[in-house]
Amino acid sequence: MTPDDAMDIQMAGPWITEHEEKLVLDALRHGWYGKDAYRYVETFEREFAAYHNREHALMTPNCTTALHLVLAGLGIGEGDEVIAPECTWIGSVAGITYLRAATVFADIDPVHWCLTAETIGAVITPSTKAVIVVDLYGNMPDWYEIISLCAARGIVIIEDAAEALGSRYKGVPAGKFGVASAFSFHRTKTLTTGEGGMLLIDDDALFERCKLLRDHGRAPGTYFNTEVAFKYMPFNLQAALGLAQFQRLDELVDRKRWLWRGYRDRLGDIADLHFNPEPGNVRNGVWNTALVFGPSHGMTRDRAVSELAAMNLPVRPFFHPLSSLPAYPGREPQARTMHPNAYDVSGRGINLPCALNMTEASLDAVAAGVRRLLGRA
Ligand SMILES: Cc1ncc(COP(=O)(O)O)c(C=O)c1O
Structure with a gap:
């Protein structure tokens, strides 16, 4: 296949x-x-x-x-x-x-x-x-x-x-x-x-x-x-x-980068959306394309995950701050103040589908779902 x-x-x-x-x-x-x-x-x-x-x-x-x-x-x-x-x-x-x-x-x-x-x-x-x-x-x-x-x-x-x-x-x-x-x-x-x-x-x-x-x-x-x-x-x-x-590494990484470019191309006209960055000194292997909604969208991670799931799109939450999880009890109150970026970014981020069997059509479907979510269909 x-x-x-x-x-x-x-x-x-x-x-x-x-x-x-x-x-x-x-x-x-x-x-x-x-x-x-x-x-x-x-x-x-x-x-x-x-x-x-x-x-x-x-x-x-x-x-x-x-x-x-x-x-x-x-x-x-x-x-x-x-x-x-x-x-x-x-x-x-x-x-x-x-x-x-x-x-x-x-x-x-x-x-x-x-x-x-x-x-x-x-x-x-x-x-x-x-x-x-x-x-x-x-x-x-x-x-x-x-x-x-x-x-x-x-x-x-x-x-x-x-x-x-x-x-x-x-x-x-x-x-x-x-x-x-x-x-x-x-x-x-x-x-x-x-x-x-x-x-x-x-x-x-x-x-x-x-x-x-x-x-x-x-x-x-x-x-x-x-x-x-x-x-x-x-x-x-x-x-x-x-x-x-x-032995097929280049092909696999190229496909991951193709997915990342595909999402950016399809959603690039919407301001204040942030994907995995690739500054001039970096080549990003982009294991998974993440999407962080900028503050102007008023969108949360949890709302995005549940509304996209309702459209049958299998997105996942951005990594939770580990100090917010029951595995690390008692850490959250102090960490929220000490580590504002982690709580802020994680609260606005999702992982987009990036299976290596994704097609142009599946990229289209996910991007259309994100547009609907943001009222930009
Ligand atoms: C950043 C990071 N570290 C460690 C791990 C653990 O990898 P493994 O599932 O192979 O133990 C993962 C895997 O999900 C990961 O994404």
């Missing part, structure tokens, strides 16, 4: 071709014995690291576990604080809680929706050990400002590039920032293995530590556990799917 054959509109979903079928079938038939048991995993890891100009890669069951693994590898634990953006998926930060460290939320930028050096600086304390910087929706923060702040304060940066495959900042690929970066290959991502993730690292010692922690605290090929660790091992079939998708 090509994307143009699709009949219905889905929020998210992959683009699978005969190439993926071929590699997965090969892994299914031949990927079990001896060196072949991890051949696709090792090839995918090697090629993914090389593309991102990183020394090492570790495939993981998902991005949440990749981030947990690197936080553990860095020795983050009780008494430590880790800064993270208010607006992201909870998988960015769950690992902090798993390790009994404290999650400290920081505000986002009103234009690119990511952390800034200023918002990070506002919440640094003597206990701050690390910051997880998220390339939200494929958007890129002002990376070098964040890097100089953290270098000066001795804070480790981890890049959550789960949504940023194919994005670039000043020519540098998303995934090359910080001591480590993590990607998601969830069913809804640009490149999918169903569930899956990748941790990229340059430092040899951190890589060896994370590799040991990934497989029950044992050196490969041994049955001698030096500590109780995790079982976050990847699987050859998933890696075969991932490698096949990776």
